Amino acid sequence: MIPSINNICCIGAGYVGGPTMSVIAEKCPEITVNVVDINANRIDLWNSKDLNNLPIYEPGLAKIIKNCRGKNLHFSTNVEKEIKNADMIFISVNTPTKTKGIGAGKASDLKWVEVCAREVAKYATGHTIVVEKSTLPVKTAEVIKNILENSNEKQEENNSTFDVLSNPEFLAEGSAINDLLDPDRVLIGGESNIAIMALHNVYRNWVANEKILHTNIWSSELAKLTANAFLAQRISSINSIGAICEATGADVREVARAIGTDSRIGSKFLDSGPGFGGSCFKKDILNLVYLSNYFGLREVANFWEGVVQLNSWHQHRISELIVKKLFGTITGKKISILGFSFKANTNDTRESAAITICRDLIEEGAILKIHDPKVNKYQIEDDLNLEEHSHLLSKDNFKIQRDGAWIFSEDIMDSFEEVDAVVVLTEWFEYSKLNWEIISKKMRKPGWVFDARSIISAKDVINSGLKLWRIGDGSID
Ligand code: NAD
Numbered sequence: 321m322i323p324s325i326n327n328i329c330c331i332g333a334g335y336v337g338g339p340t341m342s343v344i345a346e347k348c349p350e351i352t353v354n355v356v357d358i359n360a361n362r363i364d365l366w367n368s369k370d371l372n373n374l375p376i377y378e379p380g381l382a383k384i385i386k387n388c389r390g391k392n393l394h395f396s397t398n399v400e401k402e403i404k405n406a407d408m409i410f411i412s413v414n415t416p417t418k419t420k421g422i423g424a425g426k427a428s429d430l431k432w433v434e435v436c437a438r439e440v441a442k443y444a445t446g447h448t449i450v451v452e453k454s455t456l457p458v459k460t461a462e463v464i465k466n467i468l469e470n471s472n473e474k475q476e477e478n479n480s481t482f483d484v485l486s487n488p489e490f491l492a493e494g495s496a497i498n499d500l501l502d503p504d505r506v507l508i509g510g511e512s513n514i515a516i517m518a519l520h521n522v523y524r525n526w527v528a529n530e531k532i533l534h535t536n537i538w539s540s541e542l543a544k545l546t547a548n549a550f551l552a553q554r555i556s557s558i559n560s561i562g563a564i565c566e567a568t569g570a571d572v573r574e575v576a577r578a579i580g581t582d583s584r585i586g587s588k589f590l591d592s593g594p595g596f597g598g599s600c601f602k603k604d605i606l607n608l609v610y611l612s613n614y615f616g617l618r619e620v621a622n623f624w625e626g627v628v629q630l631n632s633w634h635q636h637r638i639s640e641l642i643v644k645k646l647f648g649t650i651t652g653k654k655i656s657i658l659g660f661s662f663k664a665n666t667n668d669t670r671e672s673a674a675i676t677i678c679r680d681l682i683e684e685g686a687i688l689k690i691h692d693p694k695v696n697k698y699q700i701e702d703d704l705n706l707e708e709h710s711h712l713l714s715k716d717n718f719k720i721q722r723d724g725a726w727i728f729s730e731d732i733m734d735s736f737e738e739v740d741a742v743v744v745l746t747e748w749f750e751y752s753k754l755n756w757e758i759i760s761k762k763m764r765k766p767g768w769v770f771d772a773r774s775i776i777s778a779k780d781v782i783n784s785g786l787k788l789w790r791i792g793d794g795s796i797d
């Protein structure tokens with residue numbers, strides 16, 4: 321008989337665990353959903369009264385939290401208790417790239433997943449369905465199952481038994497709530513049909529039957545890595561074509577439109593930008609590279625590694641180009657940076673192109689004024705990871721600083737004062753509505769605008785007397 325799920329525990333209250341469980345709680349009022357995390361500070365923020373203080377920013381999330389929190393959605397650090405009570409446990413912890421040891425720089429670090437599996441083995445009671453929500457290398461389910469069944473911490477009196485499913489998450493940040501409410505598909509991989517159907521029935525509360533795909537567990541794990549690799553590959557492809565456009569006088573937007581109308585190619589994910597960021601693409605491709613090498617498929621590994629290499633080259637290419645346009649030197653020049661998150665509508669900065677580009681510009685001696693509507697200065701400081709004195713804390717310091725530093729711009733209009741250039745790195749809507757007439761008057765001349773997201777009006781910039789460089793647009797120069 322297919323068990324009905326009454327109590328879900330999700331381990332990991334991050335960008336995936338938080339929004340995913342919120343949507344499950346909203347759509348399944350009869351299920352109690354407990355999200356647990358070892359990071360007490362993060363849990364406090366999930367519980368904060370002021371919904372502007374939630375640890376992650378996602379459009380639509382605060383409303384769901386308001387509806388469900390304290391009713392059937394709870395955030396706590398009580399990992400042991402919630403594992404004990406759960407009949408289904410999602411593992412949604414971080415799986416970053418290993419920084420040392422075997423596979424360093426490519427393989428996923430599974431230490432957090434293993435800790436979770438051991439905790440589940442220790443505390444779970446009765447039959448529990450364990451769901452891999454984290455993105456994991458192929459065959460991880462086998463490791464989890466092995467730990468669950470053989471861990472010496474397992475308590476006999478708990479009579480625990482387990483099924484393991486793979487249910488990768490395809491949400492994109494910035495549109496997570498919509499992606500969860502209306503997914504293209506939900507993927508469930510597993511060996512036990514009964515366990516698969518138990519999870520299927522949870523999703524059936526709001527997702528159509530035909531959108532819930534069942535596969536074997538290894539296909540499910542590999543499909544997640546493959547989806548991200550294909551998406552990232554499209555971005556490196558269009559960015560590589562953008563570079564050719566700039567060299568030839570073609571316009572990458574026109575090329576993208578022309579190829580995107582071919583129904584086999586499709587029009588989505590063809591926006592040339594400053595290079596892909598986010599916590600997933602690079603990590604998941606490098607994971608695929610590691611797996612390919614592990615199985616002796618060197619050509620396959622090289623093919624996918626090229627996608628990441630091109631992305632890195634492309635980001636540095638933008639930094640170099642800025643230096644070149646500003647007469648070959650930016651030492652002591654003031655530059656306004658618009659956007660630090662890796663894409664709009666999120667406060668996440670992981671792998672953001674802004675980190676690489678800002679570091680390059682500071683290294684070349686520029687003094688940056690960095691603005692972002694949702695990223696705070698402490699996060700930027702952490703990401704840039706520079707010597708302490710390079711973070712200028714007052715406007716006075718900014719005026720007298722000679723080279724290689726940055727200051728956080730609270731007020732966007734403030735960030736244009738006396739700058740030689742403005743660089744748009746994130747496609748926040750508010751940047752597309754700027755008044756270039758006013759901005760131009762504040763800037764030093766000749767002043768440049770570098771639009772790495774193609775979101776501002778070229779006409780307005782040029783009419784205001786500024787020079788414009790736009791990503792992938794060889795027709796402007
Ligand atoms: P995250 O870093 O935002 O959150 C992970 C959380 O897990 C952290 O808060 C951490 O404290 C917690 N944690 C780690 N070990 C724990 C333990 N033993 N017990 C309790 N809590 C623990 O990560 P994320 O962005 O939510 O990603 C989670 C997984 O989902 C990763 O595998 C990622 O690849 C995958 N994924 C992410 C996205 C995305 O857009 N961020 C999309 C799809 C899939």
Ligand code: UDX
Pocket residue numbers: 489490491492493494548551555588589590591592593594595596597598599600601662663664
């Ligand atoms: C991605 C996948 O889209 C999602 O399915 C998976 O679950 C997690 O990884 P995410 O990284 O949150 O989601 O955002 P996404 O919209 O994919 O953007 C990734 C990066 O690519 C961003 O830096 C974005 O600006 C960039 N991008 C995206 C482009 O440069 N051009 C595009 O056309 C699309």
